[in-house]
Amino acid sequence: MDSGNAVFFSRVLTEVTLTFHIIYATIGVGIPLMIMIAQWVGIKKNDEHYILLARRLARGFVITVAVGVVTGTAIGLQLSLLWPNFMQLAGNVIALPLFMETFAFFFEAIFLGIYLYTWDRFENQKKHLLLLIPVAIGASMSAVFITIVNAFMNAPQGFDVVNGQLVNIQPILAMLNPAMPTKVGHVLVTAYMTSAFVLAAIAAFRMLKGSPHLYHKKSLFLYMKLGLVFSLASLLIGDFSAKYLVKYQPEKLAAAEWHFETDKGASLILFGVTDGENIKYAIKVPYALSILAHNNPFAEVTGLNEFPRDETPPLYIHYLFDTMVMIGTFMIVLSAVYVFGKYKNWNFISSRWFRWLIVAGGPLTVIALEAGWWLAEVGRQPWILYKYMKVAEAATTSEHVDLMLVLFCLLYLILGIGSIVVLGRMFRKNPIEQEIADREAEKGGDFT
């Protein structure tokens, strides 16, 4: 195997690891907030159902956190194992947020352990809520710091290159790079959005499977509301991201939109296929790309042909862009109709077909999440450190990456199946009706 193959397999292995990790990581960022909100609503409304919701979520969360932690450890080490040249270079400039991420993770791990194992130790639910705050903060902060590292790869700054050496390094400036605000914002709100819609989907699914309990209705309504808020926020920050791209990484947006020729009043392309030059079966929305890029229908948008061929990303990222935006829009409409319909007492939102749509929303949001990350990552090909280092220069020279790829694929298969089986069993064996009955019995026992 020559080093060309090592580059290819390193890319595949990193992609597989991240693709698997971000499902659990995103849930890991969002769920603590969702648990916290449930617990808070439960205390405020003095409603046992929300407290139980928090408790049941926490139990399932342990499983996803476990997988998130171990795959996160894997990607953390793989950065150095697969991309040693990149880490050697980047370690000089961007080690600070990486280091801070481990602190945030540490903080979260400590309080999660305390939270999970003190459920029946504190009588006062408010104390328990206090324990959740550091968990939620730790989870969100680790997402913030690790996204800053990724933003730096897209918009490196905070150093000068003199004769091939990095000098004048400013760690804080490297963290506050121009890609940081939109990246961090989008990652956070989409993590909350994904978690909310996944939880709404679970509630809808339980109702479809014949559990008429009030608990599911409350859960569904709560998370559809939160989902609506966070999906609108995602839309807004997504729009900022597009404007960021125009300014700093125009070839990414041009490739995502198959915008070859620079022109004014550029149209937005939806769907379609391309052979590299001609676009077929596409819907063109006139002026929309100019609006997306500059908030002005007649503004000029730089086309892909302006860039050297070996510095443009592959054209298939258009499909990823379409997938992400379509699902995002669909989820906004779906949750808006549901929440609005709830206040207006529309009957159809309680119908089976509408609930099935909500169930589908869970996996769809996860697909949008994956598509968004692939778009962001493949969209900066061929660079690993934009305009400074190409992917091919960064990879390991080791000859065993292909074998490691096979081993890690097996690992993710086991973890994926294992987590689904365990989660399924956990909630099927102990449905909400059972748990409420058990708790009543326990309380009754206290009085005698």
Added chain:
Amino acid sequence: MNLEILGISVLWLFLFGYVIIASIDFGAGFFNAYSLLTGRQHILTHIIQRYLSPVWEITNVFLVFFFVGIVGFFPRTAFYYGTTLLVPVSIGIILLAIRGSYYAFESYGSRGHKGYSFMYGAAGLVIPAALSVVLTISEGGFISMKKGQPVLDYWALFTSPFTWSIVVLAISAVLFISAVFLTWYADKAKDEGATRLLRKFALIWAGPLAVSVIGIMVELRKHNPTHFDRMVDVWYLLVISAVMFLITVRLIWKRSNYGTALALLVGQFAFAFFAYGVSHYPYLLYPHLTLYDSFTNEAMAIALVIAFILGFCLLIPSLYLVLKLFLFDKDYVRGKEKNHV
């Protein structure tokens, strides 16, 4: 003291922390599997689970902290160690992943699956072996430079008696540390059956530990005379460590003062670990990489130190809270309450 020394000292401290708490974890998994095999698992399982459940995730963070920190303070280690360690470290990660996740799956999903327990126990011995290879490699002699890229000679590595003596040391240290800690924990829990069994394990594993340490000194003398000589220079640290070891074993033998025994155990490993680290100075990878030629730039080093101090102000009180709730809380340790989500 300059920033390089400060950086490596902090990292060395965290590695030491990981070695101690991960050993407890790995050893516990092995003892649990072993007691399952010999039909005595009812004695140990509860004690082990009560301790491990709230802390397994924290254990993992110590490791993450170490490897993120070393790449931060010494970016060139990524180039040398990253390129060469792909296979052993990947195997370590995969086993850690299976172990960590199955622990959560087991405790929340399906309790008492025998297959998991055995895998869990076996992984606990293979992981220290896979990770301790890094220590062997750092002594030099297994990495050569080809076309400017470091290449690891697997054949030399796996046929070296030095490698195997480090592997034996890693495994016996894991089992000894774990047994001593759990003896103390079981004694606190007033669980006489578990205390008796674990005390026996501690005494059994003290032997191989002592033998493998002597073996390593003999092998090191042949393999890396420079390091051996520097190790002899700090002989007094090693003697302190050895004395502490003997007192630990004696206390356990006499069934008295398990708390002191535990403190001495941490002490003996701290001294040995420190002596090893100091005598390895200034090399991170003999003879290719020293502390100084791999250190990050000054601005980043200062930023990292500040981040470290601030982070530590956050962690120390939190860790204290964990100890208070799960290690020094009598009711929790004795399992008097239902402590589960």
